Amino acid sequence: MNRVPRVILSTLAPFLGLVLVVLAFWAWGCVAKPDATFLTPFRMTLIAKQTAIVGMGALGMTLVIVSAGIDLAVGSLLALTSVVLALLLRAGVAAPFAVLATLGVGALAGAVNGLLVTRLKLVPFIVTLGTMLLFRGVAEQIASQQKIATEAPAWLSSLLDPPPAGAWPFVCTGVWIVVLLGVLVAFVLKNTVLGRHVVAVGSSEPTARLCGIAVDRVKVLVYTLCGLCIGIAGLFQFANLNRQGDPTGGSGLELEVIAAVVIGGGSLNGGRGSVLGSLIGALLMTTLRSGCVFAEVPDPIQKIVIGAIIVVAVALDQWRKRAA
Amino acid sequence: MSKPPLLSMRDVAKRYGATQALRGVGFTIERGQVRALIGENGAGKSTLMKVLAGVVPPDAGSMQVEGRPYTPRSPHDARMARVAMIHQELAIAPDLSVADNVLLGGEHARFGVTAKREQYAIARAALTRLGRDDLDPAARAGDLGLAEQQLVEIARALVADARVLIFDEPTSSLGERDASHLFRVVGELKAQGLGIVWISHFLEEVQRVADVFTVLRDGAVVDDGVMAGTSLQRIVASMAGRAVDAMFPKVPHAIGDPVLTVDGLSGVRAPRDVTLVLRRGEILGIAGLVGAGRSEFLRCMFGIDRVHSGRARRSDGRAVGVSPRASLRAGLGFVSEDRKSEGLALDLSIEDNLTLSHLRPFARAGVLATSRRRATATALAARLGVKTTGVTQPIGALSGGNQQKVALARLLHEGGDVWLLDEPTRGIDVGTKAEIWRLIGEHAASGGTIVVVSSYLPELLNVCDRIAVFCKGELRAVRPAHEWTQEAVLHVATGAEVAMSARSDA
Numbered sequence: 001m002n003r004v005p006r007v008i009l010s011t012l013a014p015f016l017g018l019v020l021v022v023l024a025f026w027a028w029g030c031v032a033k034p035d036a037t038f039l040t041p042f043r044m045t046l047i048a049k050q051t052a053i054v055g056m057g058a059l060g061m062t063l064v065i066v067s068a069g070i071d072l073a074v075g076s077l078l079a080l081t082s083v084v085l086a087l088l089l090r091a092g093v094a095a096p097f098a099v100l101a102t103l104g105v106g107a108l109a110g111a112v113n114g115l116l117v118t119r120l121k122l123v124p125f126i127v128t129l130g131t132m133l134l135f136r137g138v139a140e141q142i143a144s145q146q147k148i149a150t151e152a153p154a155w156l157s158s159l160l161d162p163p164p165a166g167a168w169p170f171v172c173t174g175v176w177i178v179v180l181l182g183v184l185v186a187f188v189l190k191n192t193v194l195g196r197h198v199v200a201v202g203s204s205e206p207t208a209r210l211c212g213i214a215v216d217r218v219k220v221l222v223y224t225l226c227g228l229c230i231g232i233a234g235l236f237q238f239a240n241l242n243r244q245g246d247p248t249g250g251s252g253l254e255l256e257v258i259a260a261v262v263i264g265g266g267s268l269n270g271g272r273g274s275v276l277g278s279l280i281g282a283l284l285m286t287t288l289r290s291g292c293v294f295a296e297v298p299d300p301i302q303k304i305v306i307g308a309i310i311v312v313a314v315a316l317d318q319w320r321k322r323a324a
Numbered sequence: 325m326s327k328p329p330l331l332s333m334r335d336v337a338k339r340y341g342a343t344q345a346l347r348g349v350g351f352t353i354e355r356g357q358v359r360a361l362i363g364e365n366g367a368g369k370s371t372l373m374k375v376l377a378g379v380v381p382p383d384a385g386s387m388q389v390e391g392r393p394y395t396p397r398s399p400h401d402a403r404m405a406r407v408a409m410i411h412q413e414l415a416i417a418p419d420l421s422v423a424d425n426v427l428l429g430g431e432h433a434r435f436g437v438t439a440k441r442e443q444y445a446i447a448r449a450a451l452t453r454l455g456r457d458d459l460d461p462a463a464r465a466g467d468l469g470l471a472e473q474q475l476v477e478i479a480r481a482l483v484a485d486a487r488v489l490i491f492d493e494p495t496s497s498l499g500e501r502d503a504s505h506l507f508r509v510v511g512e513l514k515a516q517g518l519g520i521v522w523i524s525h526f527l528e529e530v531q532r533v534a535d536v537f538t539v540l541r542d543g544a545v546v547d548d549g550v551m552a553g554t555s556l557q558r559i560v561a562s563m564a565g566r567a568v569d570a571m572f573p574k575v576p577h578a579i580g581d582p583v584l585t586v587d588g589l590s591g592v593r594a595p596r597d598v599t600l601v602l603r604r605g606e607i608l609g610i611a612g613l614v615g616a617g618r619s620e621f622l623r624c625m626f627g628i629d630r631v632h633s634g635r636a637r638r639s640d641g642r643a644v645g646v647s648p649r650a651s652l653r654a655g656l657g658f659v660s661e662d663r664k665s666e667g668l669a670l671d672l673s674i675e676d677n678l679t680l681s682h683l684r685p686f687a688r689a690g691v692l693a694t695s696r697r698r699a700t701a702t703a704l705a706a707r708l709g710v711k712t713t714g715v716t717q718p719i720g721a722l723s724g725g726n727q728q729k730v731a732l733a734r735l736l737h738e739g740g741d742v743w744l745l746d747e748p749t750r751g752i753d754v755g756t757k758a759e760i761w762r763l764i765g766e767h768a769a770s771g772g773t774i775v776v777v778s779s780y781l782p783e784l785l786n787v788c789d790r791i792a793v794f795c796k797g798e799l800r801a802v803r804p805a806h807e808w809t810q811e812a813v814l815h816v817a818t819g820a821e822v823a824m825s826a827r828s829d830a
Binding site for chain 2: 191192193194196199200202203204206207208209210211212213270271272
């Protein structure tokens with residue numbers, strides 16, 4: 001049973017990273033800001049909100065990265081889906097239908113990525129680099145380059161609102177959705193034929209083809225599911241922005257999400273990735289950002305720090321691969 | 325009543341552009357029979373294999389499996405028709421478990437959820453048939469050794485109820501013990517009524533495993549028969565299309581003045597304190613066990629591995645071993661034993677590979693005269709008899725022997741006089757081996773100096789002027805080749821212990 005240490009190791013490492021980040025900011029707070037603490041309920045709520053969005057993206061991205069793909073368009077797609085939702089609601093479409101349509105747009109956009117990758121036999125990096133711009137343009141066009149503010153029923157607009165302190169269900173609905181879907185995705189990856197085929201495609205595509213796996217169908221499905229996840233994240237984004245669709249929102253999300261997956265043990269060469277690890281990675285990324293705000297790190301420096309962390313995470317991925 | 329053969333192939337032809345890769349090939353395989361497919365590189369074995377495995381369709385001819393027409397359009401089709409190929413580059417998903425790999429594409433599942441226990445049982449049963457019930461079905465396939473990964477691939481074929489297995493150079497990356505186990509496994513599979521196609525360069529191995537054989541040359545069957553009672557000489561002769569009385573052609577050459585002096589040369593780990601003088605027109609063979617420091621010696625001289633102490637220099641005083649760039653300038657040339665990742669850039673064309681290390685003759689102000697370069701590359705490729713459709717062809721598309729010819733052509737192009745060759749004939753066919761030895765002899769005859777590492781003693785003993793034997797990083801003895809015997813070399817190579825029964829006669 002030499003698999004156990006590997007599993008523990010791959011989730012332990014990001015978890016340790018998370019603890020380290022929290023401790024670092026806490027310690028900094030003790031020294032530099034004796035009258036404030038890092039982990040206030042307010043800040044934790046903020047972190048939870050952000051994590052719901054990044055974590056949702058990380059779920060989809062985990063599938064994509066395990067299949068040896070990449071999706072750079074998730075940030076733009078987040079903007080697009082939140083704009084679509086806001087426009088539909090403003091046009092008077094009933095909320096449940098608007099939500100379904102938003103999820104549909106997300107899945108459709110993902111399917112477009114998948115079809116471009118498989119039909120045109122293009123590298124995912126290039127395809128999604130293109131659709132990143134494309135989706136952003138569509139979002140800005142249909143929103144007339146304006147933020148779209150609208151009304152929405154409470155169940156939708158309060159997705160990321162925390163329940164009263166200390167009361168069930170402790171954290172906002174959005175986080176629970178991420179956790180439940182996380183369990184589902186982890187189960188699918190590990191214990192279903194589809195999941196095994198996703199790993200096989202990412203691990204060795206020629207082998208998968210040889211064994212009669214419909215490689216192209218698996219890939220299209222993976223990108224579609226990723227798009228669906230971003231559709232859900234789009235609902236969160238809409239709620240988070242106080243019932244607004246923002247065509248300029250979500251820029252840079254793709255990097256945070258990819259970093260979360262890689263920090264969580266995903267390999268950009270495919271075949272490897274852990275749902276739990278990715279979610280911890282997402283929590284780490286948002287904690288880091290929140291901590292930078294707390295520590296009053298100026299915005300440019302924040303970018304430098306987060307950029308450096310992404311590079312380190314990818315370097316770690318390489319190192320892990322060589323060590324394995 | 326006579327059952328139709330397990331697999332039969334009749335008049336199969338395949339053309340790639342101008343190359344007729346297969347012309348009217350046919351053979352049959354019976355139940356419980358191993359048929360060896362033998363031929364030089366470029367004889368059409370790979371194409372035949374691809375046709376059998378459904379990778380490429382034949383232009384003409386027919387195939388049948390158990391009497392039914394067999395027209396696979398993909399490897400998966402072939403598998404469905406109970407024909408499975410065991411690849412040289414193994415087809416394993418390293419991140420999946422052994423059981424997942426064995427059942428990949430044929431999972432046992434309920435509502436899409438895999439039935440783990442059932443899958444483990446099936447995988448274990450298949451591995452037991454292969455004599456390895458100790459392999460854990462839950463282990464990650466990528467953590468297994470090559471031999472075990474190969475068994476996983478065979479197990480996959482068994483689970484798919486394959487009737488015909490095609491082995492492509494199955495022992496090329498296996499050690500002696502793993503190879504022996506594989507031979508036993510093949511014996512078992514024969515006994516279970518499977519038909520096997522065995523493709524290999526090692527004739528001794530073929531003799532051990534196969535019942536019948538087919539020899540291909542230039543895409544056609546030139547010999548076919550029962551293995552028992554057939555001499556290796558006959559097979560080699562039909563492979564080469566001529567009596568190979570001279571497997572190691574000797575070109576007369578005269579030994580002259582010293583050209584390079586090695587003085588106490590040591591690497592970081594190996595070699596240790598090597599002192600040697602190389603002469604004009606000399607072929608020096610380097611023998612020794614794997615890991616004795618032979619490759620390291622060449623690599624230090626060429627400047628790829630770091631020199632720890634001591635030095636090597638040309639007789640005119642130019643230093644050698646500082647960097648590959650300096651060594652090239654000092655008239656050295658090097659052919660790596662690792663042709664695929666170090667010796668050649670597989671994605672690049674023949675002309676790129678041939679001229680990359682020495683582009684200056686074609687450059688004016690940094691701009692390449694492409695037509696002149698192409699003419700030079702074409703002439704060199706033709707001189708060495710590289711089988712190709714043109715020098716712009718990617719070198720990865722050539723057979724191993726032809727790739728090696730290009731690697732040697734590069735040395736000719738560089739124009740250096742001292743060649744350092746690390747296992748130049750490994751993994752290539754008999755005919756090309758002879759051509760390479762002739763080329764080496766001609767280089768010596770024209771005043772060049774060659775240092776050649778080889779694990780195959782007969783060729784060193786036949787071709788070299790002197791042989792140096794390495795053991796544990798040290799140069800233990802240098803003597804004229806005629807003073808050595810295989811036993812004497814082994815005696816020194818093993819550190820004067822009792823001569824072991826290595827593959828000295830392999």
